[in-house]
Amino acid sequence: MAPLSEIIRSLYGTLRLARGDTGGMAFFNATEQGFWRSFTAAILIAPLFAMLLMVRYSVNDSTVPLLRFSAVETIAYVVSWVAFPLLLFHLTDILGIGQRYIRYIVAYNWASVIQNLLYLPFALLVEAHLLEGAGSSFIGFLLLGLVLFYTWFVTRTALEISNLLAAGLVTIDLVLSIFINTITQGMLQVP
Helix, strand or coil, X not given: CCCHHHHHHHHHHHHHHHCCCHHHHHXXXXXXXXXHHCCHXXXXXXXXXXXXXXXXHHHCCCCCCHHHHHHHHHHHHHHHHHHHHHHHHHHHHHCCCHHHHHHHHHHHHHHHHHHHHHHHHHHHHHHCXXXXXXXXXXXXXXXXXXXXXXXXXXXXXXXXXXXXXXXHHHHHHHHHHHHHHHHHHHHCCCC
């Protein structure tokens, strides 16, 4: 777990990046220790994500037992936090930018806190059926666009790569997320 001072510095760095300030990179602990500590972001996001899952489970008339639902979603949460960094570990070496891998994953992990604080409250409202219709679809599309743009900016900045290559890596991240979500939903289907 990262110390509070590192969490605050890292979140400040993500806010600077969100404003388009590449100087935000200076606030991350881009060491091996900082790499492992950046997964503290998963712990920070977990309570909000758990609330989303509780709402999703209670609102949907699911016949999936709560224990199975919780186990599958917990495993999927962990997998979603490690799958992309594992894939990128090899991809950055292939692309010849492996020396920037740690600083990228550190920034990427901490940036996910901001992304989730932006998106998860909206997802909670949609799951609770408090936001519906074309308006919610538009808002969801807009938020997804903001999250993808922010991820692209962090990727391009941290890895010091071209716009196109950054877009490709963000696309891989998105496809991987969709794949994990599809498998998760399949595991929650009652046989």
